[in-house]
Amino acid sequence: MELSEYLRRIPKVSLHCHLEGSVQAATVVELARKHGEALPGGRTVENLYDYPDILEFLKVYTMVAGLMRDHDDFHRAAYETLQEAREHGVRYREMFWSPMAHMGAGVPYATAADGLVAGIRDAETDMGIQCRLIADIDRMQEPEAGLEMLDQVLEHRRPELIGLGLDYAEAGNPPEKHWKAFARAARAGLHRTAHSCEDAPARNVETCLDLLGCERIDHGYHVLEDDSLVRRCAGEGVLFTCAPVSTAWVYFGNDLANHPIKTMVKEGLKIMLDCDDPPMFGTNPSNDYAVAVEHMGLGPEEVRETVMNAIDGCWLDDTSKRRMRRDWGREIDALTVQLDASPG
Numbered sequence: 001m002e003l004s005e006y007l008r009r010i011p012k013v014s015l016h017c018h019l020e021g022s023v024q025a026a027t028v029v030e031l032a033r034k035h036g037e038a039l040p041g042g043r044t045v046e047n048l049y050d051y052p053d054i055l056e057f058l059k060v061y062t063m064v065a066g067l068m069r070d071h072d073d074f075h076r077a078a079y080e081t082l083q084e085a086r087e088h089g090v091r092y093r094e095m096f097w098s099p100m101a102h103m104g105a106g107v108p109y110a111t112a113a114d115g116l117v118a119g120i121r122d123a124e125t126d127m128g129i130q131c132r133l134i135a136d137i138d139r140m141q142e143p144e145a146g147l148e149m150l151d152q153v154l155e156h157r158r159p160e161l162i163g164l165g166l167d168y169a170e171a172g173n174p175p176e177k178h179w180k181a182f183a184r185a186a187r188a189g190l191h192r193t194a195h196s197c198e199d200a201p202a203r204n205v206e207t208c209l210d211l212l213g214c215e216r217i218d219h220g221y222h223v224l225e226d227d228s229l230v231r232r233c234a235g236e237g238v239l240f241t242c243a244p245v246s247t248a249w250v251y252f253g254n255d256l257a258n259h260p261i262k263t264m265v266k267e268g269l270k271i272m273l274d275c276d277d278p279p280m281f282g283t284n285p286s287n288d289y290a291v292a293v294e295h296m297g298l299g300p301e302e303v304r305e306t307v308m309n310a311i312d313g314c315w316l317d318d319t320s321k322r323r324m325r326r327d328w329g330r331e332i333d334a335l336t337v338q339l340d341a342s343p344g
């Protein structure tokens with residue numbers, strides 16, 4: 001079996017993928033046409049997903065979010081990304097979404113959430129893929145706006161919505177800015193995670209763990225600048241949800257061979273791999289594994305471990321996780337035998 005086919009078939013848990021960053025360019029074109037709008041920012045379909053840095057990326061991301069307006073748009077976006085995920089071996093996903101981008105465009109929270117939930121339920125019925133949602137705070141906005149979003153999440157609580165996250169540009173927007181929302185989410189029984197050390201000093205990881213009560217860290221690359229924090233995270237088994245392709249693009253000069261993930265693995269940190277905003281960075285849920293194998297020295301053993309790390313760090317119950325570890329472990333071993341047996 002070819003390596004790419006092997007990596008596509010490996011069963012996966014996805015913990016770092018954004019709904020709005022998963023909308024294919026062709027779908028954006030259709031949404032724009034449906035709503036009688038030009039493509040965001042006067043772009044064409046050829047250069048829609050092209051940006052030099054995180055801030056320009058976030059502008060496009062927000063504009064794409066602004067084209068999702070009714071129940072069907074949200075249903076479609078959720079269903080399509082889960083369809084692609086399933087084709088790349090994802091069986092369970094905890095997916096970020098950005099309610100504040102939709103609320104800012106005048107879409108009621110409940111319209112968006114109900115469309116997503118319907119798409120998720122249909123995807124599970126049709127394809128057997130399970131998905132849960134994490135509502136992300138846009139950290140560039142004021143703390144009061146994050147709290148207002150959380151009010152909506154809690155007022156229109158849906159069983160699929162299980163966590164609170166934090167994203168958008170980290171530099172200048174440290175995690176403590178939104179500590180009140182995280183404290184309230186904890187009291188309301190939501191899980192918590194945050195984008196951290198994507199583009200800011202190591203102490204942000206400490207703040208996320210100790211002040212925000214995060215159960216895992218999204219990205220986390222600059223943790224490597226603090227040896228004692230690295231030792232703490234390794235010792236406590238903190239899971240880092242890493243995205244090689246998107247972050248190489250906007251932060252690390254497209255230098256995959258020198259991406260910090262390689263050192264994180266060497267330092268004994270627990271990582272999993274995911275695709276962040278797949279079409280927006282020209283990737284997909286198995287390509288980020290392929291990149292890690294090709295450029296970061298991961299072999300089948302590390303791929304297996306990465307999948308097991310994602311199972312450990314997801315928010316399913318312990319019985320389900322035990323079953324997944326056992327059954328998927330056997331499946332992965334059988335696939336690896338086929339990989340080893342193939343010529344070359």
Ligand code: ADE
Pocket residue numbers: 018021061167168169195198246276277
């Ligand atoms: N929103 C979507 N993708 C993101 C990323 N990589 N960093 C911050 N915010 C995001």
Ligand code: ZN
Pocket residue numbers: 016018167195218276
């Ligand atoms: Zn992300």
